[in-house]
Amino acid sequence: MSATPNQPKTRPSIFTAILLALVVAALNIGLWWWGNLPHGPEDWHGQINGFAVSLFQRYQNPFNQDFPNDDQIDGDLKLLRHYTGRIRTYSTLQNPQVYRLAQKEGLKVMAGTVIDTRLDNNEKELDALIALANRYPDTIDRVLVGNEVLFRNDLPVDKMIVYLDRARAHIRQPVSIAEPDYIWLKYPQLADHVDYITIHLFPFWNGYPVSSDPQKSVAIQAAVGAYQQIKARFPNKHVVVGEVGWPSNGDRRERAYPSISNEAIFDREWMIWAQKNNVDYYLFEAFDQPWKENLGEGRTGAYWGVFSADRQLKFPFTGPVTEDTGWPWKALAASLLAIIPMIWFGIRFSRFKVTGRLFFDVLIQLACGLIVWSVTLPFNFYLDWIDWSMLVLLFPAQVAILAILLINGFEFTEVLWRRKWMRHADLLPPDPVEKQPFVSIHLACYNEPPEMVMVTLDSLAELEYQNYEVLVIDNNTKDPAIWKPVQEYCEKLGSKFRFFHLEPWPGFKAGALNFGLKETTPKADVVAVIDADYVVRKDWLSALTGYFHDPKVAVVQCPQAHRDFEHNRFRRMTAWEYDGFFRIGMHHRNERNAIIQHGTMTMVRRSALEGTGGWSEWTICEDAELGLRLMHAGYELVYVDELMGKGLTPADFKAYKSQRYRWAFGAMQILKGRWSWMTKKGPLSAGQRFHFLTGWFSWFADALHLIFTLMAIFWTAGMVGLPQVFSLPMQLFLIPIIGFFFAKAIFGFVLYRARVPCGWYDTIMASIASMGLSHAIARGILHGLTREKTSFVVTAKSRRLGGSNFAAFAPVREEMLMLLALVLCILGMARSTASHFAEGRLWMFILAAQAIPYISAMIGAWIAHKSGDKAG
Numbered sequence: 001m002s003a004t005p006n007q008p009k010t011r012p013s014i015f016t017a018i019l020l021a022l023v024v025a026a027l028n029i030g031l032w033w034w035g036n037l038p039h040g041p042e043d044w045h046g047q048i049n050g051f052a053v054s055l056f057q058r059y060q061n062p063f064n065q066d067f068p069n070d071d072q073i074d075g076d077l078k079l080l081r082h083y084t085g086r087i088r089t090y091s092t093l094q095n096p097q098v099y100r101l102a103q104k105e106g107l108k109v110m111a112g113t114v115i116d117t118r119l120d121n122n123e124k125e126l127d128a129l130i131a132l133a134n135r136y137p138d139t140i141d142r143v144l145v146g147n148e149v150l151f152r153n154d155l156p157v158d159k160m161i162v163y164l165d166r167a168r169a170h171i172r173q174p175v176s177i178a179e180p181d182y183i184w185l186k187y188p189q190l191a192d193h194v195d196y197i198t199i200h201l202f203p204f205w206n207g208y209p210v211s212s213d214p215q216k217s218v219a220i221q222a223a224v225g226a227y228q229q230i231k232a233r234f235p236n237k238h239v240v241v242g243e244v245g246w247p248s249n250g251d252r253r254e255r256a257y258p259s260i261s262n263e264a265i266f267d268r269e270w271m272i273w274a275q276k277n278n279v280d281y282y283l284f285e286a287f288d289q290p291w292k293e294n295l296g297e298g299r300t301g302a303y304w305g306v307f308s309a310d311r312q313l314k315f316p317f318t319g320p321v322t323e324d325t326g327w328p329w330k331a332l333a334a335s336l337l338a339i340i341p342m343i344w345f346g347i348r349f350s351r352f353k354v355t356g357r358l359f360f361d362v363l364i365q366l367a368c369g370l371i372v373w374s375v376t377l378p379f380n381f382y383l384d385w386i387d388w389s390m391l392v393l394l395f396p397a398q399v400a401i402l403a404i405l406l407i408n409g410f411e412f413t414e415v416l417w418r419r420k421w422m423r424h425a426d427l428l429p430p431d432p433v434e435k436q437p438f439v440s441i442h443l444a445c446y447n448e449p450p451e452m453v454m455v456t457l458d459s460l461a462e463l464e465y466q467n468y469e470v471l472v473i474d475n476n477t478k479d480p481a482i483w484k485p486v487q488e489y490c491e492k493l494g495s496k497f498r499f500f501h502l503e504p505w506p507g508f509k510a511g512a513l514n515f516g517l518k519e520t521t522p523k524a525d526v527v528a529v530i531d532a533d534y535v536v537r538k539d540w541l542s543a544l545t546g547y548f549h550d551p552k553v554a555v556v557q558c559p560q561a562h563r564d565f566e567h568n569r570f571r572r573m574t575a576w577e578y579d580g581f582f583r584i585g586m587h588h589r590n591e592r593n594a595i596i597q598h599g600t601m602t603m604v605r606r607s608a609l610e611g612t613g614g615w616s617e618w619t620i621c622e623d624a625e626l627g628l629r630l631m632h633a634g635y636e637l638v639y640v641d642e643l644m645g646k647g648l649t650p651a652d653f654k655a656y657k658s659q660r661y662r663w664a665f666g667a668m669q670i671l672k673g674r675w676s677w678m679t680k681k682g683p684l685s686a687g688q689r690f691h692f693l694t695g696w697f698s699w700f701a702d703a704l705h706l707i708f709t710l711m712a713i714f715w716t717a718g719m720v721g722l723p724q725v726f727s728l729p730m731q732l733f734l735i736p737i738i739g740f741f742f743a744k745a746i747f748g749f750v751l752y753r754a755r756v757p758c759g760w761y762d763t764i765m766a767s768i769a770s771m772g773l774s775h776a777i778a779r780g781i782l783h784g785l786t787r788e789k790t791s792f793v794v795t796a797k798s799r800r801l802g803g804s805n806f807a808a809f810a811p812v813r814e815e816m817l818m819l820l821a822l823v824l825c826i827l828g829m830a831r832s833t834a835s836h837f838a839e840g841r842l843w844m845f846i847l848a849a850q851a852i853p854y855i856s857a858m859i860g861a862w863i864a865h866k867s868g869d870k871a872g
Contacts, residue, residue, distance in 0.1 A: 013350035014347055016346060016350070016354065016357075017342075017343050017344075017345075017346025017357070018343055018346070020342065020346050020354070020357055020358055020361050021338075021339055021342035021346060021361060022339075024338070024342060024361040024362055024364075025335035025338065025339055025342070025365065028334055028365045029331045031331075032327045032328075032330065033327070035323070035324075036323050038320030038321060038322050039212050039261040039264070039265055039320060039322075039323075040212055040320045040321075041212050041264055041321065042268055042269065042272055043268070043317065044271050044317040044318065045317075046275070047083065048084040048271060048283055049084065049086065049271075049274065049279075049280060049281050050084055050085075050086035050087060050280075050281065050282035050283070051080055051084050051086070051087050051283050051285065051306070052088040052090075052242065052283065052284045052285045052286065053080070053087045053088065053089060053285060053287070054090065054285060054286075054292075055068050055072070055073050055076050055095060055287070056289055056291060057072055058290065058310060060291070061291040062291065063291065067095060070097055073095060073097060073098055074101050074104075075311075076286070076287065077098075077101055077102055078105060079307070081106070085107060086107065086108045086110070086282070087107055087109055087110070087282075087286070088109070088110040088112060088144075088242060089110070089111055089112050090112040090113075090114065090147055091112065091114045092111065092112075092113055092128035092129045092132055093114070093121075093125055096128065099132050099140060107139070108139065108140075108141045109136075109139050109140050109141070110141070110142050110240075110242070110282070111129060111132060111133065111140045111143045112143070112144040112146075112178070113126060113128075113129045113143075113144065113147075114146075114147070115145060115146035115149050115160070116149065116152070116154045116155075117154050117155070126145070126166065126167065129145070129167065129171070130167070130170045134172075137172065140173055141173060142173050142175070142195075142240075143167065143171055143174070143176075144176055144198060144242070145163050145164050145167045145176070145177050146160060146163065146177045147177075147178045148179055148180065148200065150179055150183050150186075151179055151180050151183055157189070157190065160190070161189070161190070161193045164190075164193040168193070168194075174238075176195060176196045176240070177194060177198065178242040178243070179198070179200065180201075181199045181200070181226040181227070181229065184199060184233070184234070185229075185233060188233070188234075191234050191237055195238075196238040196239070197230060197234055197237045197238070198239075198240045199226070199227070199239065199240070200241075200242055200243040200244070200284075201223040201241055201243070201244045202243070202245075203219040203220075203222040203223050204219070204246055204247060204253055206222060206253075206256075207253050207254025207255050207256050208222045208255065208256055209255040209257070210256070210262040210265050210266050211265070212265050217266075218255075219256065220266065220269045220270060220273065223244060224273060227239065239280070240282075241279060241280065241281035241282065243284035243285075244270055244284060245266070245283050245285065245304050246258070246265075246304075247263065247300045248260045248288075248303045248304075248314055249302075249303040249380060249381065250298060250301070250302065250303050251298040251299050251300050251728060251837035251838055251839040251840070252838030252839065253836070253837065253838065254838070258303060259323055260321065260323050260324075261315070261322070261323045264315035264321040267283060267306065268317065271283075283306060285305055285306075286306060286307060287307045287308075287309060287311065288302055288303055288304070288309040288382070289304075289305070289309070290302045290309055290382035293382070294725075294727070298834065298840070299381070299727055300837070302382050309382060330372050330376055333372050334365070334369040334372040335368075338361075338364050338365040338367075338369075341364050345357065345360055345361065349414075351419055351422070352413060352419070353418075356413045356414070356417025357413075357417075359413055359417070360409060360410065363406055363409040367402045367405065367406055370736060371399070374395065374398055374736070378391055386725070386727075397708070398736050400704065401701075401704070401737070402736070402740075404697045404698065404740070405740055405743055405744070407694045407697050408697075408698070408743075408744060408747050408748075411584070411588045411747075412747045412750070412751060414591065415584055415587065415588060415751055416750075421587060421590070422591055423591055423593065423639075425638045425640045426640065427539070427543040427640065428544065430464075431542070431545065433467070436466060436467045436541075436542075436545060437467070437525035437526050437545045437548050437549075438467040438469075438523045438525050438526070439467065439468040439469075439525070439528050439541055439545060440469050440471060440520040440526070440527050440528070440606070441460060441468060441528045441530065442471050442516040442520075442527060442529050442530075443457075443460075443472045443473070443529075443530055443531075444475065444509050444512040444513055444516070444532075445473070445474050445475075445532040446474065446475055446477055446512075447476075447477045447479075448482070448532045449482070450482060450483075450485040452648070453489075454485075454486070454489050456531075456532055456533060456534050456535060456536075457470070457490065457493060457497065459534070460497075460536060461493050461494075461497075462538055463538055463541055463542075465540075468496065468528075468541060469496050469498065469521055469524070470493075470496055471498050471500065471516045471519060472486060472487075472497065472498070473500045473502065473512040473515055473516045474486065474487075474500065474501045475502040475503070475508075475511065475512040475515075476503050476504060477501070477503070478503070483501050486499065498519070500515065500516070507617035508620065509599070509615075509622065510615040510616060510617040510622035511617050513622070514614050514615050514617070517606075517609070517614055520606070524606055525548065525605070525606055525607075526545060526548055526603050526605060526606060527604045527606050527609055528541070528602065528603040528604075529599055529600060529602050530601060530645060531599070531600040533647040533648040534600060534601065534647040535646055535647075537643075537644045539644075540558075540601075540644040541603075544556050544558070544603065544644070545603070547638050548605060552634075552635060553635065553637075553638055554604060554605045554633075555604050555630060555635070555637040556602070556603045556637075556638045557595060557597055557598070557637060557638065557639050557640070558601040558602075558639075558642060558643070558644040558645065559582035559586065559601070559641060559643060560578055560582060560600060560647065561579070561582075561601075561643040561645065561647070562574075562575040562578065562648065562649050563646035563648065564648065565649055569765075569863050569866075569867045570649075570652070570653070570860070570863045570864040571648075571649040571867070572762065572765070573766055573768065573769040573860070573863065574650060574769050575649050576756065576758050576762045576763070576765065576766040576769075577766040577769040577770050578649070579756050579758070579766075580751075580766065580770075582641065583641070583755040584751050584752075585695075586639055586641070587641065589691045589695065590637075592685065592687025592690070593631065593637060593688060594631065594687055594691035594695075595627065595637050595639045596624050596627060597624055598623050598624065599623035600645070601644055601645045602623065604626070604630075608633065608635055611633075612626075612629050613629070616629075618669070618673065619669040619673065620662055620665060620666040620669065620789075620790065621663060621666025621667060621669065625669075625670050628670065628674060628677070629674075631683075632674075632682070632684055633683065634683055652811070652865070653811045653861040654810075654811035656773070656864070657776040657811060657812075658776075660773045660776050660780065661779060662780070662790075663780070664777045664779075664780025664781050664784060665780040665781075665783055665784040665790050666784070667696050667699065668696075668780070668784025669784055671692075671696065671784075672784075672785070677689075677692075699777050699781055700781060701744070702773075702774045702775075702777040702778040702781065703781040703782055705778060705850070705853065706774075706779075706782070708737075712822075712846070712847060713822065713825055715729070716825040716843070716847065717825070719829070719834055720828035720829065720831075720834075723833070728834055728839045728840055728843060729839070734839065734842050734846060737846060738842070738845070738846065738849070748767070748770075749763070752767075768856045768859055768860060769856075770856075771852060771856035772853065772857035772858075772859065772860035772861075774853035774856075774857075775812075775815050775818070775853060779814075805865070808861055809861055809862070812858055812860075812861045815854040815857040816854070816858065818854045819851055819855060822847050822848075822850055822851040822854070823851070825847050826848060829843065829844050829847070830844065
């Protein structure tokens with residue numbers, strides 16, 4: 001084994017690390033700058049024709065009977081008086097003092113009424129309108145009987161005509177009804193019952209984009225076209241645009257994007273055009289109204305104000321507009337947060353190629369930028385307690401996602417851009433017989449098919465090695481017809497082979513191996529362990545035992561590998577899925593002497609094994625725990641990436657899932673049992689602690705996937721059933737999740753293609769197999785964290801016959817239920833108003849992505865069922 005000692009960091013490597021970090025930090029600032037380039041709509045000078053107003057303050061809500069007082073309304077009107085001489089209201093019963101206070105400020109009011117399905121309330125609104133119009137004839141210069149009543153289909157047009165005629169009979173001011181432009185075209189008879197026409201123009205809701213060039217702005221052209229169409233249709237009526245504007249935040253609508261800069265561009269361009277063409281309009285609206293989020297418009301409903309809910313002007317009316325005026329300090333914060341980790345990484349891993357160091361610096365900077373973005377973005381929204389609760393719950397998950405991304409990225413970087421493996425081990429020349437360490441090979445089996453075990457024993461009998469013995473330990477197999485033939489076969493193979501039948505015997509596989517340790521010949525220096533289904537190469541021992549001449553070496557490990565899978569689709573996809581870890585992950589961990597010891601094709605120094613306590617019976621992953629324990633004792637573990645033996649893959653999907661569940665459960669047992677070793681300074685190196693803490697993060701991601709899926713199902717059900725309570729998740733929650741999904745998939749796929757010697761078909765099928773295990777791994781992780789013990793289920797390697805096509809899915813019942821729930825959620829979202837918003841469609845995409853592991857599990861179960869047992 002070759003190893004390069006740590007060299008002192010040279011000045012060039014430090015300089016390169018600093019230079020790379022500064023370049024990436026500068027790129028980060030440049031990206032923030034580019035994303036917030038000032039937009040240059042034409043300047044607006046002069047008074048705004050009018051504002052539509054709802055005068056509720058930041059935390060007020062009419063549905064809670066929480067209304068502004070006189071001082072608050074007066075303050076708002078004084079502020080608006082600097083910008084306009086006209087306002088439009090929506091109700092005569094809510095905030096009736098507006099008209100008195102507007103008179104004091106010299107503002108003209110287009111007074112509105114609430115007309116809807118509540119007929120009694122309609123009467124009260126209309127009576128109040130008549131009274132106020134007569135009381136303030138100089139302030140209320142025109143009135144509106146109803147707002148988008150026909151658009152909402154609250155009342156028939158004939159009923160509205162009755163209301164309009166009644167108002168015109170009792171009010172001297174001009175009377176109209178406010179509706180979108182197409183409603184006037186649909187019901188042209190309305191024009192005969194109003195004194196002027198009031199239309200609403202919202203190109204945003206039609207999905208039209210904004211452009212800083214008025215000639216290219218589809219949104220402005222759509223608004224102008226709609227206005228001109230109404231003017232042409234009703235040439236003898238004055239046309240008032242009762243609402244026109246653009247939101248500054250919220251959910252995207254097709255190609256229409258809500259933003260401060262787009263609001264500034266649209267409003268300025270509209271006002272300039274309206275001024276040139278003498279158009280009567282009211283900007284919608286004066287102030288952001290957070291309570292409107294629950295009115296069916298999604299999050300966007302809260303952000304139509306020219307002023308924020310805190311009464312701050314969102315954008316200037318002259319000069320360029322910047323989307324986020326706070327971007328410089330955010331960009332600087334992200335760069336400063338990343339600069340030290342980037343420099344440290346560049347120095348610590350100067351052995352990586354420059355491309356690799358640059359790539360990982362970009363990942364660090366991206367993670368820090370996302371943290372700054374995630375922390376600051378919520379303050380751009382009017383969040384209620386439900387949103388904040390969701391944020392508090394999901395922010396740690398987002399940090400965990402970024403940590404997993406960086407850990408995967410580190411593996412990606414080291415595997416692709418290392419200059420060479422620092423700890424590389426090859427096969428050794430065979431020792432002379434007199435120098436061969438004596439090896440005791442232990443084969444533990446339980447209820448295994450005797451024919452399969454005999455094949456393994458035959459391969460051991462043919463080893464080109466003199467000094468070895470084979471102990472076959474059968475524990476708790478009840479049927480003598482299974483274990484007796486193996487016993488008889490061992491007797492035929494000669495004195496090197498000894499058979500033991502243990503019944504009853506505690507401790508599962510670890511208990512059997514501990515028994516074997518006691519029965520091992522005293523002259524044995526090395527204990528080797530293989531599974532009952534393995535066929536070993538003749539040179540397995542002769543090419544590897546030489547490593548034990550180094551007293552620091554306690555373990556020599558070869559990869560798990562598989563045979564007889566080529567013509568069986570299920571065994572083939574699982575064989576290649578296993579191969580990925582041994583070609584990628586084990587090399588990555590081996591660089592820091594932190595490999596996972598697995599319980600086959602492994603050799604252990606006997607004195608180290610016995611000296612540290614033998615095989616641990618408190619965990620069902622006794623092999624991985626032993627490897628960690630030997631590292632803690634200061635030993636070296638050698639990984640030789642040579643296929644020295646091949647076994648059988650799990651027989652079916654049930655066995656495949658059961659094995660991975662056991663590994664995940666055992667990993668959590670080890671994590672809990674050896675937590676102090678991994679988190680405190682001690683014999684374990686920093687690299688070893690890193691790998692044993694983070695090596696299971698990908699499995700933690702599966703557990704997070706399950707938790708997030710359950711939360712997503714619950715939240716989606718809420719959005720569909722109670723949209724007034726449950727709103728669409730913000731981009732803050734969606735973007736990192738989608739980014740992580742794609743990044744993890746890309747990392748895995750690229751590494752697989754680079755390191756695993758299989759074709760595209762096998763790569764794809766291996767990916768399906770891997771994703772199909774997600775639910776089993778998640779259950780193993782969660783059960784391992786919350787339970788002390790579970791049953792040790794031996795992985796079936798021979799085909800279990802029988803069962804209908806429907807029975808093929810019995811091993812994936814839970815996955816099928818999860819998939820069904822997700823499909824119902826997607827269908828529910830598609831039928832709801834949320835599907836009209838970009839965030840709604842994004843959420844549906846996430847639900848579909850969440851379903852991929854469950855679909856993969858069903859595919860795997862079906863392939864396993866249909867594959868039969870064509871091989872092995």
